[in-house]
Amino acid sequence: MPSGAFPFRKVAILGTGLMGGSLAGALKGLPDPPKIVGTTLLPEDRKLAMERGWVDLFADTNGAAVSGVDLVVIAVPPGAVPQVWGEIAGNLLPEAVVTDLSSVKGALYEAYRTKFHTLLPLYTSSHPMAGSERTGISSARATLFSDRTVFLTPFGGEEDSLLPLDHLWKALGAKTFRVSPSDHDGIVAHISHLPHVLSYCLLTLAEQVRRENRYPGFDWKTQKGGSFSDILRIARSSPQLWADILFQNRRAILEAMDSFDHQMELLRETLENGGSENLSRLLSEWTAPLSETLPP
Helix, strand or coil: CCCCCCCCCEEEEECCCHHHHHHHHHHHCCCCCCEEEEECCCHHHHHHHHHHCCCCEECCCHHHHCCCCCEEEECCCHHHHHHHHHHHHHHCCCCCEEEECCCCCHHHHHHHHHHHCCCCCCEEEEEECCCCCCCCHHHCCCCCCCCCEEEEEECCCCHHHHHHHHHHHHHCCCEEEECCHHHHHHHHHHHHHHHHHHHHHHHHHHHHHHHCCCCCCCCHHHHCCHHHHHHHHHHHCCHHHHHHHHHHCHHHHHHHHHHHHHHHHHHHHHHHHCHHHHHHHHHHHHHHHHHHCCCC
16 A cells, blocks of 8 residues: 555545445445445445445435545446536535546546536546446445556546545555556557457357257357356446447447457468468467466
8 A cells, every 4th residue: 555644535436336336345445444425326236335334325416425525436337427527516625536437538538628627627537447247236346456457547637636546546456557548448449348349249149150050959058168158258248338338439449340350351361271380370479478477
């Protein structure tokens, strides 16, 4: 944990589902935890958060929740964040730091720069590279952010919001990485969003083959191996949430898809014309970076 006192004493978490609930639990696990005010649309999340002792009280509105707090964390889908900004802007203390947990930054930054930059001057957007295909606080855990990377994207351009948030995430065991909105979206398009797209595509392909009875007796649900099960795990993620994420980051994802298509064409050509040795050489080249990060 960084030296010095924890920078926040009262925190509002707007949306106490998987991510917001995990953050509340992590904060309550600190030696000197802050007071936490929450909001949620789901009565079951409210009940469980209180039972776990992760949220001290719930407010009926986002505007009421942020009154008197020194940190606001917006844990709602990316497309809903600007609406929340409008709900809270008039109720904040001048020194209150505001962040979100969205996995898309470019569209949010444009909305911020166009309408909210003077209303929310102390704003640095956060994106923890952590989560689950499940939703709701019932799937939340206080250790979710430990040893994970958190991207920090300053919107307001002021260190007054970046440094306290850097302290916050490191106190929870995370590693931080400062990045611009456009670079963030390009990075996550390749390492998070495209894998979700491929998972959805492989699922629908397997189901199409089953329905066509292309191979009599084929049933992927009972016959799948470990590799297909691993790929399908993220296809269980909320279609509504991921439709929002993909749409918000569509430009970067389309570029990632173009790059993937190029690699697939290279593999197709090698399969058709290259022979086994050339195929082995290509796969070895592709997997070489793993030898730098994984044990033998």
